Amino acid sequence: MLKTIKIKCPNCGKILLLMATPNIEKRRVTCSSCGKSEAFTDYELVSDVLNNSSDTVLPGGNRGIVYLVDDASGERYRLNIGVNCVGRNAKTSSADVRIFTDDFSISRMHSYFTVSESSNGALRCSISNAKNKFPTLVNGVELEDGDVLPIAPGDVITLASSKFHIEIID
Numbered sequence: 001m002l003k004t005i006k007i008k009c010p011n012c013g014k015i016l017l018l019m020a021t022p023n024i025e026k027r028r029v030t031c032s033s034c035g036k037s038e039a040f041t042d043y044e045l046v047s048d049v050l051n052n053s054s055d056t057v058l059p060g061g062n063r064g065i066v067y068l069v070d071d072a073s074g075e076r077y078r079l080n081i082g083v084n085c086v087g088r089n090a091k092t093s094s095a096d097v098r099i100f101t102d103d104f105s106i107s108r109m110h111s112y113f114t115v116s117e118s119s120n121g122a123l124r125c126s127i128s129n130a131k132n133k134f135p136t137l138v139n140g141v142e143l144e145d146g147d148v149l150p151i152a153p154g155d156v157i158t159l160a161s162s163k164f165h166i167e168i169i170d
């Protein structure tokens with residue numbers, strides 16, 4: 001099972017999230033911030049394992065539906081195949097998925113949730129920052145702009161001050 005690790009660029013200090021692919025210590029990594037390519041071993045290892053969900057295949061086949069669940073209200077929001085922009089519901093919100101919440105620190109376009117389906121019908125989900133003023137965290141680790149982190153049921157997703165998780169319903 002692949003793991004997600006966090007490393008620090010020796011040139012610009014940007015924290016990068018990446019998959020611990022086999023033999024990663026022999027590879028070169030290109031920083032998404034400064035664009036420089038360095039040997040993996042030149043990066044500072046910030047944290048070893050963030051989660052084990054990176055190659056988790058979400059249960060559910062072609063009929064599976066992914067939901068984002070607001071832990072506080074219990075409200076379920078459907079995530080479609082493709083990119084879903086998630087944000088706080090507001091008159092001026094243009095998010096695909098609008099969260100009905102009193103947490104005004106959630107931006108109107110807070111995070112992107114991407115759901116993809118492989119040829120065998122397995123679903124995968126990942127998350128990245130959108131135009132958020134307050135952070136997006138997965139299991140307590142803050143996403144930097146440009147990070148794309150796989151998520152699975154059981155992961156704690158924090159948008160600003162509110163906690164969410166994903167569920168798959170067959």
Ligand SMILES: [Zn+2]
Binds near residue numbers: 033
């Ligand atoms: Zn860099």
